[in-house]
Amino acid sequence: QLQLQESGPGLVKPSETLSLTCTVSGGSISSSSYYWAWIRQPPGKGLEWIGTLYYDGNTYYNPSLKSRVTISIDTSKNQFSLKLSSVTAADTAVYYCARGNYGDYESLDSWGQGTLVTVSS
Amino acid sequence: DIQMTQSPSSLSASVGDRVTITCRASQSISSYLNWYQQKPGKAPKLLIYAASSLQSGVPSRFSGSGSGTDFTLTISSLQPADFATYSCQQSYSTPFTFGPGTKVDIK
Numbered sequence: 001q002l003q004l005q006e007s008g009p010g011l012v013k014p015s016e017t018l019s020l021t022c023t024v025s026g027g028s029i030s031s032s033s034y035y036w037a038w039i040r041q042p043p044g045k046g047l048e049w050i051g052t053l054y055y056d057g058n059t060y061y062n063p064s065l066k067s068r069v070t071i072s073i074d075t076s077k078n079q080f081s082l083k084l085s086s087v088t089a090a091d092t093a094v095y096y097c098a099r100g101n102y103g104d105y106e107s108l109d110s111w112g113q114g115t116l117v118t119v120s121s
Numbered sequence: 122d123i124q125m126t127q128s129p130s131s132l133s134a135s136v137g138d139r140v141t142i143t144c145r146a147s148q149s150i151s152s153y154l155n156w157y158q159q160k161p162g163k164a165p166k167l168l169i170y171a172a173s174s175l176q177s178g179v180p181s182r183f184s185g186s187g188s189g190t191d192f193t194l195t196i197s198s199l200q201p202a203d204f205a206t207y208s209c210q211q212s213y214s215t216p217f218t219f220g221p222g223t224k225v226d227i228k
Binding site for chain 1: 153155163166167176217219222
């Protein structure tokens with residue numbers, strides 16, 4: 001049973017960098033059958049794609065956030081991470097990590113429980 | 122970016138009702154359309170992928186149809202566990218985008 005778990009600070013000051021880690025258990029993060037993604041949801045709003053990590057280590061970032069986002073992988077720990085720099089109150093959201101399945105039209109078939117990050121001084 | 126819209130934005134229904142939710146893409150996405158269910162305080166859950174394929178473990182009362190730009194999610198007989206928000210998502214081109222959601226609540 002695949003499980004994803006987000007971890008990181010729940011409170012970040014404006015202009016600082018938000019850092020989150022997603023730990024994957026029950027499956028390998030290096031499998032070529034899947035990709036890994038970060039998605040966020042501001043309170044009371046819809047879901048926004050932040051970026052994607054492919055099995056070969058390549059990344060894709062949403063152009064709306066590209067200048068501030070870095071996604072990286074640590075295969076030794078079966079983890080991948082998100083860094084979002086120069087945060088503002090608009091970055092307050094629940095952040096989810098998820099697995100995308102190439103075999104199922106790249107749908108997101110497993111999600112972490114999500115972690116609320118509040119940007120405030 | 123491909124824009125996704127949904128209608129209605131919310132609906133009230135009773136247990137046993139047949140419910141249909143519509144999703145429209147701003148350009149053709151073939152069958153690269155997925156549906157998710159989200160309950161308050163919980164992560165989204167995949168229901169339907171590739172427009173009409175039922176995810177493993179999802180009850181058969183859920184079904185999806187459509188291709189190109191117009192898609193529907195149907196719940197054939199609404200159950201108490203189905204009161205939630207439903208969102209569509211296109212996985213045709215990056216950035217993958219979501220619809221704004223349709224909230225289904227109890228009449």
